[in-house]
Amino acid sequence: MSGKNSFEPRIIGFLCRWCSYQGADLAGTSRRHYPPNMVPVRVMCSGRVDPTFVLKAIADGADGVLICGCHPGDCHYQSGNFNAMRRYPLLMKALEQFGIEKERVRLEWISASESEKFALVVKEMTETVRRLGPLEWNRRLFQEGQRKT
Amino acid sequence: MITLTINDRRLQVQEGTTVLQAAKGAGIQIPTLCYHEALAPYGACRMCLVEVVAGGRLGLSASCAYPAQEGLVVRTDSSRVLKARRMVAELLLARCPNVPEIQTLAQEMGIERPRFHIEDEKCTLCGLCVRTCEEIAGVSAINFIQRGTEREVTTPFAVPSEACITCGACAMVCPTGAIVIEGAEEIKHRELRLGPAKAIHVPFLQAVPKAPLIDAGQCIHFRTGKCGVCERFCLSNAIDYEMEDEEVEIEVGAIILATGFEPFDCSRVAQYGYGRLPNVISGLEFERMCNAGGPTGGKVVLEDGRSPESVAIFHCVGSRDENYNEYCSRVCCMYSLKFAHLVREKTGSKVYELYIDMRAFGKGYEEFYKRLLMEDVIFIRGKGAEVTDVAETPEEQGKLIVKCEDTLLGIVRRIPVDMVILSAGLEPRQDAAEVARLFGINRSKDGFFLERHPKLAPVETASDGVFVAGACQGPKDIPDSVAQGAAAAAGALALIDLGKVEIEPITALIDEAICSGCKICIGLCPYTAIEFVCRDTTGIAQVKEALCKGCGICVAACPAGAATQRGYTTQQIYGEMEGALLAEARG
Ligand SMILES: Cc1cc2nc3c(=O)[nH]c(=O)nc-3n(C[C@H](O)[C@H](O)[C@H](O)COP(=O)(O)OP(=O)(O)OC[C@H]3O[C@@H](n4cnc5c(N)ncnc54)[C@H](O)[C@@H]3O)c2cc1C
Ligand code: SF4
Ligand code: FES
Ligand code: FES
DSSP, X not given: OOTTTTOOOOXXXXXXXXXXXXXXXXXXXXXXXXXXXXXXXXXXXXXXXXXXXXXXXXXXXXXXXXXXXXXXXXXXXXXXXXXXXXXXXXXXXXXXHHTOXXXXXXXXXXXXXXXXXXXXXXXXXXXXXXXXXXXXXXHHHHHHXXXXX | OEEEEETTEEEEEOTTXXXXXXXXXXXXXXXXXXXXTTSOOOOOSXXXXXXXXXXSSOEEEEGGGOBOOTTOEEESSSHHHHHHHHXXXXXXXXXOTTOHHHHHHHHHTTOSSOSSOOOOOSXXXXXXXXXXXXXXXXXXXXXXXXXXXXXXXXXXXXSOOSSOOXXXXXXXXXXXOOOOOTTOSSOOGGGGGTOOOOSEEOSSTTOSSOOOEEOTTTOHHHHHSOOOHHHHHOTTOOOOTTOOOOOOOOOXXXXXXXXXXXXXXXGGXXXXXXXXXXXXXXXXXXXXXXXXXXXXXXXXXXXXXOXXXXXXXXXXXXXXXXXXXXXXXXXXXXXXXXXXXXXHHHHOOEEEEEESSOOOOSTTHHHHHXXXXXXXXXXXXXXXXXXXXXXXXXXXXXXXXXXXXXXXXXXXXXXXXXXXXXXXXXXXXXXXXXXXXXXTOOBOTTSSBOOSBTTTBXXXXXXXXXEEOGGGSSOOOHHHHHHHHHHHHHHHHXXXXXXXXOOOSOOEEEOTTTOOOOOHHHHHOTTOOEEEEEETTEEEEEEOTTTOOOOXXXXXXXXXXXXXXXXXXXXXXXXXXXXXXXXXXXX
């Protein structure tokens, strides 16, 4: 990996098992192409996504995080995605304080039948993060720490 | 019981029976005019005269109003009776010489021409309508006015009456057709949807249970408190006006959704003129027309009652069209072919089928298509572009002109026809989103309910115990709907047969030692699966596993980290992420 152009972003995607995970499945069986940069992590519901998951992913070296849930009102567990919806702005605030571009973390509603949307979102997300460049949060934190001392 | 004698026959009847009823019961015919079994006896027309020869008031009497008495001896066929009856008929014929019912009556008594001054009335003044309006409808909107030769039935001051509830009972009861409800006599295509229905009717031929129901909005009893005729005449006393709608709660272990489809609304394709041009009808309306029990008695007719000489059938209306629905509705090609066959069979008219592609996919379907090719149906490969009534040539005058492109000939055509049938596609029902939400299932892109897996779980859904069958899952014909219905029923039975419910293995767990009893999770759980229990000095939250569906919302929310999710613990998810990122980094 050398130079910004050949940079391949690493994205963790938290996908709800009932909607977007199936949407991803359908994208596969429908032979839709999307970049392989996103690695899916299956969760039972977008409401299971603890904001610390996102921070942990970033700390572990992810350049971006995608959270996908069922459309509002369609959550298999009735209201799980509303929790995700409420947590997201708070998470955004925290990211801002850390100096992380908010485009790196995206929340999307994708149903089981929206394989086209799924492929599109992953494509967009990959391009956005590619443009932003590597996050390397650990290194940044380390450098910042050194500057202060 | 009372014993009386009619025409030398001894008859036993219930008290309160009239002589007319007694005679009818014994099969002795007496002509009547102003009598109706639902109304009180009136005795006005004298058509039913009989001669009492012993045991009562001797002489001629109206049998409809004469109560049967013990020892009464009556003749219905004496020369006196016949003479008097002939006179009544002759007078009636003089008043109403052009009424077929009166003509027949007079003819039966051998009267050719009455000796009296001939008028031209339709009303016989039998008063059935007036009495029906009063006794049955309970509104008395019409009555007799004037006397003698001036006597007639009308509303007060002969202006439309506000008391009239337009129930139509007067017109129905009138024996000569003197009362006409305007517009009711001709069949109008816009009524094809439902066809005529009485206030009490069997909803449709195949209804289960096949019992009549009362339309309270139409029923006179519910509107004025009168009538009650059905209750009086029902032999099994099955009529109960007090019955009310009931909401019943049933506990079930499995649910099959078979809520079907909604036909595409053809008026959305404005250029086809549906709802604007006469004789442009939808597929469903054509089906109504073909129904022997429907509004046209199974005849294929134009709005003016004529039989069509040429008919065009448009395929793919609202289907395979980016403006409406992109999908193919599957059933319309085949039902259009069926329509073509029916039109040919019933009218012999010319039939044009305008199709994009012929989708004859099922067993025996291609063969049916081949047969129609032999039946002289004209197939044009091309979508109908427009229907207009603006004629350009004399032979287009008074016709509907179908514009289309014949892609096999490579020309644009104008075809004059009498009738256009629009083969509307199938759409999800309008309430499909609501129903899907209610049962916690998904919908596919086209809006139909989504099965769990197209091949491996075609009737199951995302919600355990909820099955789908038929056109609610996607457009399909009857054989496919029935097959899916049987599969769904088998799926439901398998659950019932099991006798127990398998619960999610992925449930939440709360570590008693860590839980601080903050109760945050309790408010968040959509299934009230977390309860608060007392422990020593404080309380803690505990998961009721049988209720927990394993969404993990509480796990994400627990500030103490006391909650975990089986199969999706934080450590497991972290491990998964680390592995993924590490592999990426290495790769
Ligand atoms: C004009 C036309 C002609 C056709 N001709 C043919 C043909 O010749 N041969 C053929 O095989 N197929 C034909 N079809 C297709 C056929 O109509 C369908 O295959 C069939 O009706 C599907 O059956 P279904 O039971 O799934 O749905 P439906 O027939 O739509 O029945 C669904 C039922 O569920 C009820 N319902 C809906 N929502 C609720 C609710 N919330 N609670 C309770 N009840 C509810 C509805 O009132 C309805 O009675 C034709 C279709 C059309 C439009
Ligand atoms: S079944 Fe035939 S008419 Fe219906 S949408 Fe498909 S191609 Fe068109
Ligand atoms: S189940 Fe998909 S977001 Fe809750
Ligand atoms: S029928 Fe008896 S008088 Fe008219």
